[in-house]
Amino acid sequence: MSVRIRQATLDDITGILDVEEEVWPIELRATEEQFRSRIKTFPEGTIVSLIDGTIVGVVATQIVYSKDLDHSALTWDEITDGGLIKKTHKPDGDILYGVDLSVSPFGANSASLLLQEVGRIAIRHKLKGGMLGARIPRYHKYSERMNAQDYVNFKRGERLLDPELVFYTRLGLEIIRVLPNYIKDPDSRDYGVLLGWKNPFFGKPFPQLSSWLFRIK
Numbered sequence: 001m002s003v004r005i006r007q008a009t010l011d012d013i014t015g016i017l018d019v020e021e022e023v024w025p026i027e028l029r030a031t032e033e034q035f036r037s038r039i040k041t042f043p044e045g046t047i048v049s050l051i052d053g054t055i056v057g058v059v060a061t062q063i064v065y066s067k068d069l070d071h072s073a074l075t076w077d078e079i080t081d082g083g084l085i086k087k088t089h090k091p092d093g094d095i096l097y098g099v100d101l102s103v104s105p106f107g108a109n110s111a112s113l114l115l116q117e118v119g120r121i122a123i124r125h126k127l128k129g130g131m132l133g134a135r136i137p138r139y140h141k142y143s144e145r146m147n148a149q150d151y152v153n154f155k156r157g158e159r160l161l162d163p164e165l166v167f168y169t170r171l172g173l174e175i176i177r178v179l180p181n182y183i184k185d186p187d188s189r190d191y192g193v194l195l196g197w198k199n200p201f202f203g204k205p206f207p208q209l210s211s212w213l214f215r216i217k
Contacts, residue, residue: 001051003110005117008039008046008058015055016048016102023102028185030100034083035060038099041085045096047117049103049110056107059114060099061121061130062089069095069131069194076133076183076192096122098132115171122199129199132173133182133192136162140187148178148191165193173197 008016013035020029038060039046049057062085069079080099081088096118103111122130138161142151151161152175160166169175173195182192 003056003107003113004050005047005110005113006050007044008035008048010036010039012048012055012058013039016058019055019058019102019104022104028183030060030083030102037084037086038062042089044121045089047114047121049107049114051107051110057101057103057110057114059101059118060085061096061118062099063093063125063127064088064090064095064097065093066095066128066131069097072177072180074133074179074194075181079133094128096125096127096130098130101132111167112171119197119199122197123201126202127199128202129197130173131176131194131196132168133179133194134164134168135183135185135188136191136193137164137185137187138162139189139191143189148180148189152178152193165195168195 013032016035017030017032035046042062045061045063047059048055062080064079077083079088079097083099085099098118101111101114103114118130136148136152139148139151142161146154152165154161160169165175174197176194176196179192179194181190184190
C-alpha cells in the first residue's frame with residue numbers, strides 16, 4: 001500500500017476527526033474548531049497522510065520563538081493557544097513546533113513520513129529546527145517506582161521504556177527536558193517531554209530536499 005503525503009485542507013477535517021476519534025480518548029482529541037483554526041492560521045503547517053484516498057494520519061505544526069520554549073512551566077495549552085494557534089503562531093519565529101501527531105494503526109507506517117515533511121517545512125522556512133512536547137503514556141505503570149526524569153532516562157538494554165520516546169529518538173530527535181504539568185493526560189501523569197531536532201541546513205544555502213531528513217537508527 002502506497003502512502004500519499006500532502007498539505008491538509010478544510011475539506012479534510014471530517015477525515016482528520018475520524019483519525020482523532022480512533023487514536024485518542026475523548027479528552028485528548030482535537031476538535032473541528034481547533035483544526036479549522038490551525039489550517040486557516042498556518043495552512044502549510046498541517047499535513048495529512050492517505051492510503052487509497054482515506055486519511056490515516058495528520059500532523060499539525062506552528063512556528064514559534066525558541067525563547068518562548070525556554071522555561072520549566074511550559075504547557076501545551078500555553079504554547080499552542082489551546083490548540084488553536086491563532087495567538088501563538090509567529091511567522092517570523094525560529095522554531096517549528098509540533099502541535100499534534102495522530103496516526104491510525106492502519107497507517108502507522110506513515111508517521112515517519114509525516115515527520116519527514118515537518119522537517120522539510122522547517123528547512124523551507126529556514127528555521128533552526130523543530131521541537132515538540134511528547135507524551136509518556138506508559139509512565140503511569142512506573143510512577144510509583146520512579147520519578148518522571150528517571151523514567152525518561154531509564155533504558156532496558158539500548159531501548160527507552162516509553163514507546164513515544166522510542167519512536168521520536170529513532171527518528172533523530174533529542175530529549176531536551178521533562179515538562180511537569182504539560183498536558184492533562186492521566187497515563188503520562190500530566191508530564192510531557194520536550195524533544196528537538198536541529199536543521200542541519202540552518203544558515204546554509206537552500207538544499208535539495210531529499211528523503212533522508214530523519215534517519216531511522
